Amino acid sequence: MINLFDLFFKKSACAHTNALINANEGYCPDCGAYVKKYFYIVRCSRCDVKREAKVYFGDILPKEKFCTNCGSKEFYVEKLEKISFIDVAYAIYTKEELTQSQIELASAQIWVDDENKMPVKYLTGSV
Numbered sequence: 005m006i007n008l009f010d011l012f013f014k015k016s017a018c019a020h021t022n023a024l025i026n027a028n029e030g031y032c033p034d035c036g037a038y039v040k041k042y043f044y045i046v047r048c049s050r051c052d053v054k055r056e057a058k059v060y061f062g063d064i065l066p067k068e069k070f071c072t073n074c075g076s077k078e079f080y081v082e083k084l085e086k087i088s089f090i091d092v093a094y095a096i097y098t099k100e101e102l103t104q105s106q107i108e109l110a111s112a113q114i115w116v117d118d119e120n121k122m123p124v125k126y127l128t129g130s131v
Contacts, residue, residue, distance in 0.1 A: 020099040028085065029102075038102045043087045043095040049078035054094040057081075064096055 018035035029040040044064050046057040048071040055066040064081050071079075087095050 020101075024099055032099075039099045040085075040102055041097055041099055043084045043091070043097045045082045045084065045087070045091060045094050045096075046079050047082055048074060048076055049080055050074050050076040054091065055079060056094060057096050059096060 018032060018037065020032045020034065020037070020039050022034055023032035023039045024030060024041050027041075029038070031037070032039050044057065046055045046064060046066045047053065048055060051071065051074040053071060053073045055068065055071060057064055058067050059065075066079050070077055084095075
């Protein structure tokens with residue numbers, strides 16, 4: 005929930021409008037923050053059908069109050085990093101800043117060779 009102080013008196017943060025034009029993650033050229041693109045899809049809790057979504061004061065909500073398939077009011081929001089072209093009509097996408105620890109966790113890669121692994125030897129001989 006947004007409090008009124010943040011709504012009226014908070015300095016405007018970077019909207020990252022020039023960031024992630026052709027990529028899913030990277031640095032914002034305007035503010036220098038590391039930004040990642042996420043997609044949100046609203047689904048019905050009962051029948052799991054995708055529902056059209058809207059952003060209302062920072063919350064992602066379905067456009068209709070009730071599911072057109074089953075009539076349920078309950079829904080959940082699914083967060084995805086990539087979507088197929090079929091889901092584009094239902095998705096809300098955001099550009100979210102990552103903290104330094106999230107960047108380090110996402111980019112850490114380790115390769116380990118097993119030193120104890122013995123080479124395969126084939127036995128030859130007659131039976």
